[in-house]
Amino acid sequence: QTVVTQEPSFSVSPGGTVTLTCGLSSGSVSTNYSPSWYQQTPGQAPRTLIYSTNTRSSGVPDRFSGSILGNKAALIITGAQADDESDYYCVLYMGSGISLFGGGTKLTVL
Amino acid sequence: EVQLLESGGGLVQPGGSLRLSCTASGFSFSSYVMTWVRQAPGKGLEWVADISASGYSKYYADSVKGRFTVSRDNSKSTLYLEMNSLRAEDTALYYCAKRMSGSSWSHWDCWGQGTLVTVSS
Numbered sequence: 001q002t003v004v005t006q007e008p009s010f011s012v013s014p015g016g017t018v019t020l021t022c023g024l025s026s027g028s029v030s031t032n033y034s035p036s037w038y039q040q041t042p043g044q045a046p047r048t049l050i051y052s053t054n055t056r057s058s059g060v061p062d063r064f065s066g067s068i069l070g071n072k073a074a075l076i077i078t079g080a081q082a083d084d085e086s087d088y089y090c091v092l093y094m095g096s097g098i099s100l101f102g103g104g105t106k107l108t109v110l
Numbered sequence: 111e112v113q114l115l116e117s118g119g120g121l122v123q124p125g126g127s128l129r130l131s132c133t134a135s136g137f138s139f140s141s142y143v144m145t146w147v148r149q150a151p152g153k154g155l156e157w158v159a160d161i162s163a164s165g166y167s168k169y170y171a172d173s174v175k176g177r178f179t180v181s182r183d184n185s186k187s188t189l190y191l192e193m194n195s196l197r198a199e200d201t202a203l204y205y206c207a208k209r210m211s212g213s214s215w216s217h218w219d220c221w222g223q224g225t226l227v228t229v230s231s
Contacts, residue, residue, distance in 0.1 A: 036217040038155070045205060045224060046147075046155065051217035089155050093215040097160050097169030099145075104154040 002026060004092050006102035012080045012109055020105045021072040022090030028071035033092040035073035037066060040087045040104075049088075050075060077107075085109045112136040112220045114206050119225030126196050130225055132189040132206030137220075140164075140184035143209040145218060146191050148202035148227075158204070159191065163212045174200075196229045203227075 003025035012018035022035060029035060031053045038046040048057040050066035053073065063078045073092070077084055090102040118130040132144070146158040159180040160169045168180050179192040189206050203226050207218040 034215045034217075038218075040155070045221040046218075047221075048217055048219055051210070057217075057219070087154075091157070091217075097167065097214045098171075099157040099160070099214065101147075101155045101157055 002094065002100065004090065004100045004102040006088075006090060006105045008103065009106045009108070012077070012084075012107065014080060014082060014109055016080050017076065017078045018080060018107065019069070020075045020077075020088055020090075020107070021069065022074070022092070022102050023072040024092070029068065029073045029092065031068060033073070033094070035066065035068075036091045037064075037073075037075045038089045038091065040089065046089065080109050082109050112208065114208060114220055114222035116204065116206050116222045116225035119204065119227045121228045121230065122196055123231050124197060124229055126229070127192070127194045128196065128227060130191040130193070130204055130206075130227070132191075132222055134187045134189065134208070137208070139182075139187035141212060143212055143214055143216070144180075144182060144189045145207045145209060146180060146189075147205045147207055147218075147221075148200075149205070149224075150199070150202040153202075156202075160209075160214050161189070162214075169214065193227070196227075198229050201227060201229045 005023045037050040040046045054066040089104045161180045177195045181190045203224040205224045208220040210216040210219045
């Protein structure tokens with residue numbers, strides 16, 4: 001059973017840079033998995049941040065970027081702001097119509 | 111404006127059934143893959159099912175395979191999720207989401223606000 005792994009929690013100072021990662025319990029993440037990233041604040045539906053590894057969704061500030069770092073997908077937030085405090089989820093396309101969410105990372109900005 | 115509106119959630123006993131609906135507007139519904147995603151209280155997001163634009167191809171998470179059926183009526187711009195043999199662990203907020211294209215590998219670019227399903231005796 002393949003599991004998509006994310007850090008359960010992360011903390012960043014205002015103005016700081018943080019890298020959230022998205023890995024696989026077995027194997028490496030590549031662009032073939034079409035990694036995407038979603039932001040969710042309490043009580044709200046998810047919002048698309050990044051798709052196809054590194055493409056920002058419409059209206060997403062350029063302080064959010066995506067890449068592959070080593071064997072994982074990564075979401076990099078540069079110049080973190082207070083309203084970036086949210087839950088962040090990655091999704092990998094596993095093929096054969098199957099998508100898998102990571103467990104999510106709770107980001108604290110303080 | 112692209113909109114998705116879920117309905118049909120509620121309280122159901124274990125072993126019971128429920129049908130969720132998602133009414134779409136503001137886009138050509140029949141051109142896009144549609145998805146159900148759920149979120150148990152205080153937990154993360156879980157992909158549940160995808161259905162192709164035509165409705166011919168359907169894909170399910172292992173956790174719901176054989177119990178849930180996804181379908182769509184393109185003439186009504188409506189997505190459905192028929193849920194049978196419900197378990198307590200199916201308790202969640204169920205979102206419908208639109209993929210950006212006719213492919214399951216594409217990302218979701220629109221989400222509904224969700225409908226809550228509670229499985230409890």
